[in-house]
Structures are given as C-alpha cells and as structure tokens.
Amino acid sequence: MDFNDSPQEAAFRAEVRAWMAKNAAEYASPPATPWSEAQIVALGRKWLKRKADAGYATITWPKAVGGRGGTAMEEVIFRQEERKYVLPDGPFLSIGVNMACPAIRRHGSPEQYQRFAPLTLSGDIVWCQLFSEPAAGSDLGGVRTRAVREGDNWIVNGQKVWNSWAHHADWAILLARTDPGAPKHKGLTFFVLDMRTPGVEARPIRQITGRTDFNETFLSDVVIPDSCRIGEVGEGWAVAMTVLMNERAGPRDKDGLVLRLIERARSAERPGGTALDSAQVRTTLARLYAEEQGVKYFGYRLLTSLSKGEPPSPAVAMIKLTQTHYAQLANAYAMDLDDFAGLFETPERPHQDQIFFEYLYQQGLRIAGGADEVLRNQIAERVLGMPQEMRADKDVPFDQIPR
Numbered sequence: 001m002d003f004n005d006s007p008q009e010a011a012f013r014a015e016v017r018a019w020m021a022k023n024a025a026e027y028a029s030p031p032a033t034p035w036s037e038a039q040i041v042a043l044g045r046k047w048l049k050r051k052a053d054a055g056y057a058t059i060t061w062p063k064a065v066g067g068r069g070g071t072a073m074e075e076v077i078f079r080q081e082e083r084k085y086v087l088p089d090g091p092f093l094s095i096g097v098n099m100a101c102p103a104i105r106r107h108g109s110p111e112q113y114q115r116f117a118p119l120t121l122s123g124d125i126v127w128c129q130l131f132s133e134p135a136a137g138s139d140l141g142g143v144r145t146r147a148v149r150e151g152d153n154w155i156v157n158g159q160k161v162w163n164s165w166a167h168h169a170d171w172a173i174l175l176a177r178t179d180p181g182a183p184k185h186k187g188l189t190f191f192v193l194d195m196r197t198p199g200v201e202a203r204p205i206r207q208i209t210g211r212t213d214f215n216e217t218f219l220s221d222v223v224i225p226d227s228c229r230i231g232e233v234g235e236g237w238a239v240a241m242t243v244l245m246n247e248r249a250g251p252r253d254k255d256g257l258v259l260r261l262i263e264r265a266r267s268a269e270r271p272g273g274t275a276l277d278s279a280q281v282r283t284t285l286a287r288l289y290a291e292e293q294g295v296k297y298f299g300y301r302l303l304t305s306l307s308k309g310e311p312p313s314p315a316v317a318m319i320k321l322t323q324t325h326y327a328q329l330a331n332a333y334a335m336d337l338d339d340f341a342g343l344f345e346t347p348e349r350p351h352q353d354q355i356f357f358e359y360l361y362q363q364g365l366r367i368a369g370g371a372d373e374v375l376r377n378q379i380a381e382r383v384l385g386m387p388q389e390m391r392a393d394k395d396v397p398f399d400q401i402p403r
C-alpha cells in the first residue's frame with residue numbers, strides 16, 4: 001500500500017512496523033478457533049498494556065498525562081500498521097482510553113485523572129458506558145436513572161440499556177439525574193462507577209449477529225462515593241458531550257476496505273474473466289474509494305485539531321455519519337462479489353462468513369454513538385448554523401414533562 005509518507009513519517013512507520021513485527025507476531029492471522037469474549041478481554045488488556053509500555057497507547061496525548069506527545073499523523077500511522085493484524089480489541093478498551101480518560105482529564109480533578117488513567121492505559125481496568133436508557137437514546141437528556149445525595153455518597157437507581165461489554169467491565173461512565181426539578185439537560189451529573197458495587201447487574205442481550213456483547217444494566221440502590229463524581233453537580237451534560245464527541249471522532253479508520261474489495265473482484269471469476277473486468281464493478285469500486293478517501297482526509301483534519309488540544313468539533317458527526325454508511329455499502333458490495341453472499345466459509349475460502357457478519361454488525365454502528373438522523377440534525381444545527389429543531393421541553397423542569 002502506498003502511504004506517501006514524509007521522511008519523518010516514513011521513519012516512524014518503520015519503527016512501528018518493527019515493533020509490531022516483534023510484539024504482535026501471534027496476531028498476524030486470525031486465531032484458528034475464534035476467541036471467546038473472556039479471551040478477547042484478557043488478551044485485549046495485555047495488548048493495551050504492551051502498547052502503553054512502548055508509549056503507543058495514546059500517541060497524541062502529552063507525555064505528562066501518559067501519552068507519547070506525538071503527532072496526529074503518527075497516531076494515524078500507528079492505526080494503519082495495527083490494522084494489518086487481527087488484534088484482540090473492543091469497546092471495553094476504546095471506552096476507557098478514548099472516552100472515559102479524555103472526559104476525566106477535561107472535567108475531573110488531577111487526582112481523579114491520576115487514579116484512573118494509568119490503570120486504564122495499562123489494561124488493569126476496562127470500561128463500559130452507562131448512558132442509554134429505554135426512554136433515553138437519541139434524546140440522551142431524557143435520562144431517568146436517579147442519583148440522590150446521602151452525605152458523602154450518592155444512591156443510584158434506574159435501568160440502562162445497550163451497554164457494550166458491560167458484563168466484562170471493571171468500571172463504567174454513568175450519566176444520572178440528580179435534580180428532577182431542573183430542565184432536562186441541567187439536572188444531570190456524571191459519575192464513574194465500579195461495576196462490582198452491590199446492586200449493579202448487567203444482563204447480556206442477544207443481537208442479530210448472534211453475539212451477546214451488549215447488555216441491559218440494572219442499578220438498584222447502588223452506592224457511589226462523591227469522589228467518583230466527574231465535574232460539578234448538574235453539569236453532567238457537558239461531560240457527556242465530551243464523551244460523545246470523542247466517541248464519534250474515535251478510531252474508525254476503514255482505509256483499505258476498498259483495496260480488499262478490489263482484490264475480491266479480481267479473484268471473483270466471471271464468464272470470460274473476473275468481476276474486475278466489468279466497467280460497472282469498477283465504477284462502483286471507484287465511487288466507494290472516493291468516499292473512503294474523502295472521509296479519511298477529513299478525519300485527519302479533525303484529528304490534527306484535536307491533537308493541538310482544541311475542543312472536539314461538532315463536525316466529527318460528519319465522519320461518523322459518512323464512514324458507517326460507506327462501510328455498510330462496502331460490506332454489502334463484498335457480499336455481492338462473493339459467490340456465496342458472504343454466508344459460508346470453506347477450507348478454500350476461510351473466514352468468508354465474516355463478510356455477512358460485518359454487514360450485520362455495521363448496521364448497529366449506524367445507531368451506536370448517534371443514529372444517522374440525529375447526526376444530520378447536529379450537522380445542520382451546529383456545523384451549518386441552520387435553524388434548530390423545535391425542542392418544546394428544553395426549558396421545562398424535567399419532572400413536569402408529560403410522559
């Protein structure tokens with residue numbers, strides 16, 4: 001693959017390649033027997049620690065806070081090289097590194113950051129996100145889980161849902177209502193929660209992919225010390241926004257998907273040649289490639305501003321919106337190119353069943369972290385400055401909003 005690196009970038013890439021060759025050798029190809037969830041988590045912790053020890057876990061963060069002090073391009077290069085391996089990875093790692101830690105760093109105290117960041121980067125604790133509820137998804141301001149202050153503690157009751165890998169998590173980031181008499185976005189407070197606290201119960205939910213890696217989570221008289229509150233009481237919305245911006249900007253680099261499609265088209269036999277001989281196939285691949293490159297370079301621009309310490313831009317919604325859409329189109333096209341629609345693997349075609357799995361999985365990613373329509377609203381209002389959607393309940397005390 002041609003990356004057009006500058007001399008400094010080429011040197012960094014060579015360094016990363018050598019490091020990966022030495023440290024990720026066991027992940028050069030998919031495991032002979034698919035890993036169980038528990039194995040993914042155990043191996044994922046070790047992989048994150050290995051990266052952290054070498055300074056690769058958070059490349060753009062300053063060294064003083066556990067990063068490498070590197071550039072956005074170095075981050076991108078590391079991800080490109082990492083993607084060549086089949087690594088044990090999952091939201092339990094990215095929620096900690098890319099969502100919890102930046103929120104704690106920005107809104108918490110230095111002591112809180114020191115308490116959680118090193119343990120997160122070393123893989124000693126993995127995280128889940130307890131935001132969504134049965135009646136609060138896109139409209140996250142509708143959170144009903146209650147946290148009531150009792151001395152130095154908060155007593156939390158409620159139900160969360162769609163919590164990825166919560167049944168494996170050590171800690172959670174949690175949004176709860178602390179003032180039902182305040183307008184809905186103003187009565188929220190942000191906490192971190194030890195998932196082993198009595199009263200926390202995560203129940204896995206089966207998904208269309210056949211996996212059960214997300215949960216509904218019940219919180220019954222859960223005691224959270226006030227030292228686990230991040231930011232001021234009533235300012236949880238701002239902290240949650242930092243989390244969501246980082247979630248939408250997070251590693252979702254799909255560069256290379258179209259190159260793999262081209263290889264598939266080249267090897268898909270058709271009467272008189274291969275699928276790649278068809279002008280229609282080449283046109284579709286060219287369109288997907290243009291979209292892939294557009295998303296990639298727009299992402300680099302946002303990553304650069306993030307690495308300069310600028311607050312996450314609302315334009316990250318464009319990345320999430322276009323990339324998940326494009327990835328689903330590309331996976332659908334991979335099914336079209338495959339003689340068995342990506343449904344089966346055979347000894348000659350190992351892992352081909354992953355094509356169908358990926359297609360189904362991508363559908364969820366168009367909802368997770370902000371559904372398409374909601375992202376479009378965000379782009380219209382906060383990037384393009386168009387008139388706001390009507391929000392009749394915005395200034396109404398939460399407990400007076402009709403249910």
Ligand SMILES: Cc1cc2nc3c(=O)[nH]c(=O)nc-3n(C[C@H](O)[C@H](O)[C@H](O)COP(=O)(O)OP(=O)(O)OC[C@H]3O[C@@H](n4cnc5c(N)ncnc54)[C@H](O)[C@@H]3O)c2cc1C
Pocket residue numbers: 128129130131132133134136137138139161162163164165214364365367368369370371372373374377389
């Ligand atoms: C794979 C996956 C992983 C997830 N992981 C987590 C997790 O770890 N932690 C967590 O807290 N949550 C998680 N979620 C939940 C996710 O954040 C929510 O599903 C998402 O916010 C949408 O909320 P909802 O499902 O309640 O749908 P709803 O908000 O009920 O939306 C239903 C439909 O209505 C549309 N809609 C809603 N409001 C508007 C509007 N104002 N204008 C136009 N259209 C609108 C939506 O776009 C959608 O199509 C996950 C979801 C998925 C799919």
